Amino acid sequence: MNEPTINALVSPEGSLEILSNHEVNRLKDRSEGGLYRLFRQCALAVLNTGVVTDDCQDLMSAHSDFEVHLVPQPRGLKLELINAPHHAFVDNEMLRANREHLFSVLRDIVYTHSSPLFIEANRHPQPEDLTNMVFHILRNARVLKPGRQPDMVVCWGGHSISHEEYQYSKEVGHQLGLRELSICTGCGPGAMKGPMKGATIGHAKQRVKDGRYIGITEPGIIGAEAPNPIVNELVIMPDIEKRLEAFVRLGHGVIVFPGGVGTAEEILYLLGILLHPDNADIPFPVVFTGRRENADYFEMIDKFIRNALGDDAAKRYEIIIDDPVRVARTMKLGMQEVETFRRAMQDAYYFNWTLKIDPVFQLPFEPDHANMRALELHRDQPVHLIAANLRKAFSGIVAGNVKEEGIQKVRAHGPFEIAGDPSLIKPLEAMLEQFVAQNRMKLPGTSAYRPSYRIISKA
Numbered sequence: 442m443n444e445p446t447i448n449a450l451v452s453p454e455g456s457l458e459i460l461s462n463h464e465v466n467r468l469k470d471r472s473e474g475g476l477y478r479l480f481r482q483c484a485l486a487v488l489n490t491g492v493v494t495d496d497c498q499d500l501m502s503a504h505s506d507f508e509v510h511l512v513p514q515p516r517g518l519k520l521e522l523i524n525a526p527h528h529a530f531v532d533n534e535m536l537r538a539n540r541e542h543l544f545s546v547l548r549d550i551v552y553t554h555s556s557p558l559f560i561e562a563n564r565h566p567q568p569e570d571l572t573n574m575v576f577h578i579l580r581n582a583r584v585l586k587p588g589r590q591p592d593m594v595v596c597w598g599g600h601s602i603s604h605e606e607y608q609y610s611k612e613v614g615h616q617l618g619l620r621e622l623s624i625c626t627g628c629g630p631g632a633m634k635g636p637m638k639g640a641t642i643g644h645a646k647q648r649v650k651d652g653r654y655i656g657i658t659e660p661g662i663i664g665a666e667a668p669n670p671i672v673n674e675l676v677i678m679p680d681i682e683k684r685l686e687a688f689v690r691l692g693h694g695v696i697v698f699p700g701g702v703g704t705a706e707e708i709l710y711l712l713g714i715l716l717h718p719d720n721a722d723i724p725f726p727v728v729f730t731g732r733r734e735n736a737d738y739f740e741m742i743d744k745f746i747r748n749a750l751g752d753d754a755a756k757r758y759e760i761i762i763d764d765p766v767r768v769a770r771t772m773k774l775g776m777q778e779v780e781t782f783r784r785a786m787q788d789a790y791y792f793n794w795t796l797k798i799d800p801v802f803q804l805p806f807e808p809d810h811a812n813m814r815a816l817e818l819h820r821d822q823p824v825h826l827i828a829a830n831l832r833k834a835f836s837g838i839v840a841g842n843v844k845e846e847g848i849q850k851v852r853a854h855g856p857f858e859i860a861g862d863p864s865l866i867k868p869l870e871a872m873l874e875q876f877v878a879q880n881r882m883k884l885p886g887t888s889a890y891r892p893s894y895r896i897i898s899k900a
Contacts, residue, residue: 446524453544464551484509486663487542488529490670542668542675549677552581571803575686582676585791591693591779595625597707598632598698599881609732610635610698616769618643628656629666632698637671659684665843680805685710690793693779694726694772699738701881706835713828715757719797724782726775727758730768748868750824801829808837818861834859841893851893860897870896
């Protein structure tokens, strides 16, 4: 049975109200070089907040008759939605959160595809230009808040987690909220929603009226992880690399909950950066945490990291099991260290300019069969490059699991092949098998997981 839909004319809410004729024409352009398809996909995703799916292609297929049109007005513009999902409305009025997210999508897509700075940076990418791109997108979205002390905790973890794991992430968020800390996540369900939901209660108890729940996503992932309704500041970065850089530039510390390949990608990205010699003295609190039943999970993650990156990598994080209060206290103390360091370095509280990010972590990685097969997964390279290449392997698996383009490539040509040194590949394969066994690759209740990858060990 088809779900009911609604046609509506929607006014802007909080982001973008005027566009140039050139921008309007690009958003209307349905050709390959136009922006209509991208805008439609992201708009549909934010209108499906709360829907249980992690397959972008399935979402697009289920709403193949959805359309979004720009309607110029004497005082600005409106969006005309055709066959929009009914759950984005109440009494035929769009929910305010959905409306905010919808115009955040419009704001970020227009900005990242019209600025000469971005066009030049994409043609001739240089590290400083890519970091400036991240800064300008965040500033344009008004998430960089001067005058605030360091308080932004980035929370990573799986979208496919158990109810008990979700409750734990919510309690951690509650403890963070009681300490008046803000939350930034990938904006989706599961361990991305739990900390935000918990923090809202903590903030209410402390009468925090400007609680921040920032969601950072990108077009390839938003269809599989639609923004949860608690997000009150949504940013759509152009690709996964800029999304990851936004997390570490904007955030003052990171908490990692149990997750799957996407979480592993984030961990390797973060550790690869923190292991750079230029970052050795930069305070950046990192905590891995979960319930008592997750102790084995984090032992597996810790063992994988120590094998791949060495014991020095393990010094950059602390594992705290079944103790939300201690997690929150650790983050609060970490914020004080960050504040002291930033003041001494005369670095901004709102954007971590001092952090050195090697270009290998910034340049977009295109997960296709040739690039996945060619990954340099061996030990004859600096440790941060091992982290970078392992990160790309996980990024490719994420694409094959949930991103529309990656799913299509796997369906057309079979699983991505990942090959390399057995000392790296065998532990990787064992961890992936555990992710599958623990249902961390697909949401519970959805279709059975079919691997998007094949591991090949080089002798």
